[in-house]
Amino acid sequence: xxxxxxxxxxxxxxxxxxxxxxxxxxxxxxxxxxxxxxxxxxxxxxxxxxxxxxxxxxxxxxxxxxxxxxxxxxxxxxxxxxxxxxxxxxxxxxxxxxxxxxxxxxxxxxxxxxxxxxxxxxxxxxxxxxxxxxxxxxxxxxxxxxxxxxxxxxxxxxxxxxxxxxxxxxxxxxxxxxxxxxxxxxxxxxxxxxxxxxxxxxxxxxxxxxxxxxxxxxxxxxxxxxxxxxxxxxxxxxxxxxxxxxxxxxxxxxxxxxxxxxxxxxxxxxxxxxxxxxxxxxxxxxxxxxxxxxxxxxxxxxxxxxxxxxxxxxxxxxxxxxxxxxxxxxxxxxxxxxxxxxxxxxxxxxxxxxxxxxxxxxxxxxxxxxxxxxxxxxxxxxxxxxxxxxxxxxxxxxxxxxxxxxxxxxxxxxxxxxxxxxxxxxxxxxxxxxxxxxxxxxxxxxxxxxxxxxxxxxxxxxxxxxxxxxxxxx
Amino acid sequence: xxxxxxxxxxxxxxxxxxxxxxxxxxxxxxxxxxxxxxxxxxxxxxxxxxxxxxxxxxxxxxxxxxxxxxxxxxxxxxxxxxxxxxxxxxxxxxxxxxxxxxxxxxxxxxxxxxxxxxxxxxxxxxxxxxxxxxxxxxxxxxxxxxxxxxxxxxxxxxxxxxxxxxxxxxxxxxxxxxxx
Numbered sequence: 001x002x003x004x005x006x007x008x009x010x011x012x013x014x015x016x017x018x019x020x021x022x023x024x025x026x027x028x029x030x031x032x033x034x035x036x037x038x039x040x041x042x043x044x045x046x047x048x049x050x051x052x053x054x055x056x057x058x059x060x061x062x063x064x065x066x067x068x069x070x071x072x073x074x075x076x077x078x079x080x081x082x083x084x085x086x087x088x089x090x091x092x093x094x095x096x097x098x099x100x101x102x103x104x105x106x107x108x109x110x111x112x113x114x115x116x117x118x119x120x121x122x123x124x125x126x127x128x129x130x131x132x133x134x135x136x137x138x139x140x141x142x143x144x145x146x147x148x149x150x151x152x153x154x155x156x157x158x159x160x161x162x163x164x165x166x167x168x169x170x171x172x173x174x175x176x177x178x179x180x181x182x183x184x185x186x187x188x189x190x191x192x193x194x195x196x197x198x199x200x201x202x203x204x205x206x207x208x209x210x211x212x213x214x215x216x217x218x219x220x221x222x223x224x225x226x227x228x229x230x231x232x233x234x235x236x237x238x239x240x241x242x243x244x245x246x247x248x249x250x251x252x253x254x255x256x257x258x259x260x261x262x263x264x265x266x267x268x269x270x271x272x273x274x275x276x277x278x279x280x281x282x283x284x285x286x287x288x289x290x291x292x293x294x295x296x297x298x299x300x301x302x303x304x305x306x307x308x309x310x311x312x313x314x315x316x317x318x319x320x321x322x323x324x325x326x327x328x329x330x331x332x333x334x335x336x337x338x339x340x341x342x343x344x345x346x347x348x349x350x351x352x353x354x355x356x357x358x359x360x361x362x363x364x365x366x367x368x369x370x371x372x373x374x375x376x377x378x379x380x381x382x383x384x385x386x387x388x389x390x391x392x393x394x395x396x397x398x399x400x401x402x403x404x405x406x407x408x409x410x411x412x413x414x415x416x417x418x419x420x421x422x423x424x425x426x427x428x429x430x431x432x433x434x435x436x437x438x439x440x441x442x443x444x445x446x447x448x449x450x451x452x453x454x455x456x457x458x459x460x461x462x463x464x465x466x467x468x469x470x471x472x473x474x
Numbered sequence: 475x476x477x478x479x480x481x482x483x484x485x486x487x488x489x490x491x492x493x494x495x496x497x498x499x500x501x502x503x504x505x506x507x508x509x510x511x512x513x514x515x516x517x518x519x520x521x522x523x524x525x526x527x528x529x530x531x532x533x534x535x536x537x538x539x540x541x542x543x544x545x546x547x548x549x550x551x552x553x554x555x556x557x558x559x560x561x562x563x564x565x566x567x568x569x570x571x572x573x574x575x576x577x578x579x580x581x582x583x584x585x586x587x588x589x590x591x592x593x594x595x596x597x598x599x600x601x602x603x604x605x606x607x608x609x610x611x612x613x614x615x616x617x618x619x620x621x622x623x624x625x626x627x628x629x630x631x632x633x634x635x636x637x638x639x640x641x642x643x644x645x646x647x648x649x650x651x652x653x654x
Contacts, residue, residue: 027514027619153549161558164550165565165572173546173579181586188590196514196617215600218607219616222526223597224516229531230593234586237535241582248575452515452619460492460519 010301018305018375020115020454022297027452030298031196034446037293039201046292047441054433061427064420065140073143075420081406081413082399086421087141089395090428092249093277094134095175096270096391098182099242100278101127105185106238109231115306117450118298122289122436123282124186125445129435130281131179133428138171140424167251174248181241185234191217192227193444246271253398259340260402263328269321276314276360277391279307283384285436287377289445298446301375308374311387315365318394322361336407344401348414352397359390478654482605483509483626484637486646487615491517494621497644498523501625504640508629512606512622514615531593538588539581546580547573609652624652 012019021030068075078085101123108116139148151172153162162169194214201207217223250266283304290299329341345353363386367373374380400415439445452458488494491513498511498520511520521527550573554560559567594600606612606624616622623646625637634651641649 031514031618153553159558161553163560163562164554164576165562165569167575170575170579173576177579177583180583184586184590188593192515192617199613199617211602212600215594216602216604217599217617218604218612219512219514220597221511221513221517221520221524222529223599224513225518225521225526226529226531226593226596228516229529230535230589233532233535233589237582237586237589241579241586244575244578244582449515458491458515458517460495460517 018300018302020118020300020302021451022300025297025455027455027457030451030455031200031448033295033298034444034448034451035197035200037440038197038442038444039206041203043441044292047437051434051437054430054437057430058427058434059430060423061431064423064427067420068140068424069145073141075418077415077417077421079413081411082403082415084399084403085415086417086425087137088252089392089399090425091134091137091141092270092395093392094130094137094428094432095178095249096246096274096277096395097281097388098127098130098134098178098278099246099271099274100282101125101130102178102182102185102238102242103275103278104282105189106235106242109235110239113306114454115302117454118300118446119282119286119303119307120450121186121189121447122285122439122445123278124182124189125436125439125443126278126281126285127182128179128186129432129439131175131182132435133432135175135179136428138175167248167255170248171252174245178241178245181234181238185238188227188230188234189447190443191215192219192449193447195219196448197444243271246274253402258402259334259336260325260344260398263325265321265324265328269318269324272314272317272321273391273394276311276318277388279311279314280384280387280391283307283380284388287381287384289440291377293440293445295446298451301377304377304380305371305374308368308380308383311364312368315360315368315387319361319365322357340402340405343405344397347401347405349397349401349404352393352401356390356393356397359386360394361390364390480654481627481634482652482654483624483632484634484641485606485609485612485650485652486623486625486641486644487611487648487650488621488623488644488646491520491621493644493646494623495519495523497623497641497646500644501623501640505631506625506629508626508632510624510626512612512616512624514617514619514621517621530596531589534592534596535585535589538592539585542580542582542584543577545584547577550576605652605654608654609650611648611650620647 010018010022076085076087078087101120104116104123105120105127109120139145142148150156150160151162151169162172191214194210195217198207198210198214201210247267247270250270253261254263254266256262286299286303286307290296326341329337332338344350364383367379367383404413404415406412486497488497494511494513495517498509501509502523502525509524511517511524513520551568551570554569554573555567562569565572606616611620612622614620623641623644625632625641631637638649638651
């Protein structure tokens with residue numbers, strides 16, 4: 001250990017942990033580093049390549065949704081008894097991914113976890129783009145999306161109003177609030193950085209655009225104090241919000257009297273799963289980004305390590321959820337519950353359950369214990385993909401294997417997704433990536449003002465400038 | 475704001491936050507009131523030196539939260555009991571436990587919007603023009619790595635020559651006059 005400490009400048013000798021920010025950074029160097037990515041007139045070729053690919057993939061979504069609007073939801077594999085398919089799986093998966101962004105930006109802010117500062121901006125961006133992808137699915141699933149506004153309590157001429165006792169309507173309010181607050185939090189966080197970009201850009205257009213976006217931010221101390229209060233309040237509001245959103249989503253299932261859905265463990269288990277998959281997605285995005293834009297000094301091994309620890313903890317909550325589901329199936333002595341669970345594990349769709357167990361439990365929960373592996377960048381990237389896959393299968397298992405064996409064997413069915421299902425899903429991956437690429441190019445992906453606070457130069461001491469010291473000596 | 479002319483204030487530039495805080499503390503002690511610090515990140519000690527401890531953002535947020543709560547809960551109650559009563563599995567028309575979830579979400583929604591827009595309004599933003607942007611060194615530093623103390627001309631103690639001399643005693647990197 002001592003040898004390792006001496007040899008590795010990335011480790012902080014005081015704690016033995018990896019440093020949150022690499023050594024030798026100043027206010028100006030971090031500002032330069034981050035703002036240059038946005039302000040440079042030269043867009044890297046790799047950016048164009050990836051944006052092109054992502055855009056092409058997103059086009060599939062356009063095609064799939066166009067055909068859906070022309071023909072109807074019959075092009076998907078949903079029918080009786082599996083009336084909820086990919087749309088709901090993808091909705092829950094995307095929303096869950098978004099939750100890590102809020103967790104990082106809000107909950108870790110309240111807990112004064114300074115290390116979050118480097119990653120919170122793009123985690124928040126991830127949240128917003130994930131919610132964009134998620135929100136689309138229920139809308140296109142309603143069959144006649146052009147009547148989607150019926151979900152809102154608006155005074156229509158036919159005086160029809162929504163029904164407030166349904167969790168599906170609660171979802172409308174939960175998800176729309178979540179999207180709005182995430183955007184507000186994200187934008188507010190960027191205002192001071194827009195000020196920096198306004199002041200550092202050389203092109204007139206950029207100065208105008210960032211100037212307007214910065215709403216004239218000038219860094220006044222009184223402004224900063226109100227700003228800090230508002231940030232803390234928003235964090236305090238976003239924390240119960242993020243927990244409530246996935247709780248409400250789990251109510252969509254848990255309120256139904258269906259074996260496999262009707263359980264009280266769902267809210268905490270959904271929230272933990274959401275954070276689990278969200279951190280995996282943050283890793284999937286952060287690892288290539290820090291490499292591509294040379295941000296290793298700002299997004300360090302410490303961040304990767306800490307995210308691995310959060311995943312380990314939430315992974316075990318998820319494992320507890322799986323265990324409890326199995327236990328309750330047995331303990332309830334309900335014929336339907338027992339059968340459903342047996343069928344979930346060993347029925348015709350049993351493979352999906354074992355994919356989930358392998359990806360969510362077997363691989364991550366055995367290996368994340370070791371710091372060597374948690375700070376191994378290649379391994380963590382691989383693991384993040386594994387966990388994302390596992391969490392997608394979790395939702396697949398919950399939706400499909402609870403539905404395809406109905407109470408009456410005569411109503412049993414199966415589920416096989418059509419090419420339109422796959423195109424829609426893969427298309428949202430393209431849309432998400434394309435939006436994220438635009439974010440990386442045009443907005444500050446690391447909050448400069450929050451990084452400055454963590455630098456050694458920000459320490460207030462009874463420091464006297466050399467000139468003053470000389471004078472005092474006289 | 476009425477159009478003003480002449481001097482807005484004197485702007486002293488410091489290289490590090492400690493010198494700024496020290497200067498601000500001293501200026502406050504010496505009776506200066508109309509002054510403000512400008513920093514590239516929040517410096518709490520500077521706010522303390524300016525004797526700025528409380529702000530109204532929490533109050534605005536609370537009012538917003540209560541309005542959101544009241545708005546959604548009464549809307550739900552009105553819709554479910556008067557405007558469009560529906561019998562859902564024999565539940566009462568006024569089934570308030572089910573109304574909690576949307577009301578809760580709207581509490582957060584309105585509180586969050588009030589916090590953000592309330593903060594901007596209290597700060598007097600958006601304000602795309604400000605006399606300080608005329609200062610040549612403000613643009614390069616204020617949002618990057620420099621720390622500024624501005625003594626405003628509206629302070630009764632303000633006298634261009636005297637104030638400049640006074641600021642020089644803190645050994646700032648520079649002192650410049652800011653015009654409207």
